Amino acid sequence: MSEMLKVAVLGAKGRMGTAAVAAIDAAPDMELVAALGRSDSLDILVERGADVVVDLTVPDSTEANVRFAVEHGIHAVVGTTGWDAARLAGLQELLAAHPGTGVLIAPNFALGSVLATHFAAKAAKYFDSVEIIELHHPRKIDAPSGTAFRTAQLVAAARAEAGVPAAPDATETELDGARGASVDGIPVHSVRLAGLVAHQEVLFGSHGEALTIRHDSFNHESFMPGVLLGVRTVGTRPGLTLGLDGYLDLEG
Numbered sequence: 001m002s003e004m005l006k007v008a009v010l011g012a013k014g015r016m017g018t019a020a021v022a023a024i025d026a027a028p029d030m031e032l033v034a035a036l037g038r039s040d041s042l043d044i045l046v047e048r049g050a051d052v053v054v055d056l057t058v059p060d061s062t063e064a065n066v067r068f069a070v071e072h073g074i075h076a077v078v079g080t081t082g083w084d085a086a087r088l089a090g091l092q093e094l095l096a097a098h099p100g101t102g103v104l105i106a107p108n109f110a111l112g113s114v115l116a117t118h119f120a121a122k123a124a125k126y127f128d129s130v131e132i133i134e135l136h137h138p139r140k141i142d143a144p145s146g147t148a149f150r151t152a153q154l155v156a157a158a159r160a161e162a163g164v165p166a167a168p169d170a171t172e173t174e175l176d177g178a179r180g181a182s183v184d185g186i187p188v189h190s191v192r193l194a195g196l197v198a199h200q201e202v203l204f205g206s207h208g209e210a211l212t213i214r215h216d217s218f219n220h221e222s223f224m225p226g227v228l229l230g231v232r233t234v235g236t237r238p239g240l241t242l243g244l245d246g247y248l249d250l251e252g
Ligand SMILES: NC(=O)C1=CN([C@@H]2O[C@H](COP(=O)(O)OP(=O)(O)OC[C@H]3O[C@@H](n4cnc5c(N)ncnc54)[C@H](O)[C@@H]3O)[C@@H](O)[C@H]2O)C=CC1
Pocket: 010, 011, 012, 013, 014, 015, 016, 017, 036, 037, 038, 039, 056, 057, 058, 059, 061, 065, 078, 079, 080, 081, 082, 106, 107, 108, 109, 110, 146, 223
């Protein structure tokens, strides 16, 4: 039998962390060596010989956690939001000094969401207009969601590459926020509603037609196949991978 992957979870008592602990515990090829919360020392990761750490914490904590992992040669699978361009650049630099170590930062582990974002980027150049609506549970602390942010970036890049002009919009006066946040020129609207988990619609429009690409996560188990795929793959992909699509064969 091949050796078990030693996996640690950070943020183990949170919504995602709880589901990840259960999924890793149930995986036949993984051993859960640590399930850590906010007040636990990261030294435990080294003491327990973790091969992979899964970070499901908060935007304020994730960067220090991942840097610690990389500095100690531990691969990291990161679901936490808050990785802006400056943080990513710093991490790239650190990874260059630790060339054997892999980090996956995945704004969304749900395979359907990864596909929805991929399809949206493909559709982006064919429509005059595009807007994104993301809808989440009201305990979410960041807006817009990491998924919406990345979707908007990819859609905007595809439109720019194809030379698509800005979407038509005659708005002259607006109440602050009425047209959403602008991410690379794409309007992103954030809804927080009791009863929801994680949902997103990408709305495309042209003369006489509309296309909506919608994905729904109805529970946190929906993210777990992607988390496990990340844990199994990250050690074979040194350096930084942004998005679970980097581990999938979506063009094939
Ligand atoms: N990539 C994906 O598919 C998904 C990503 N997320 C993201 O994952 C993050 C966590 O989401 P939830 O589980 O809903 O949040 P949550 O608030 O339920 O859990 C976060 C947990 O992290 C703990 N924590 C904070 N700092 C820590 C530290 N330094 N070390 C260890 N634990 C620490 C908190 O005490 C809390 O228990 C958010 O950024 C969220 O946007 C959420 C769902 C899916």
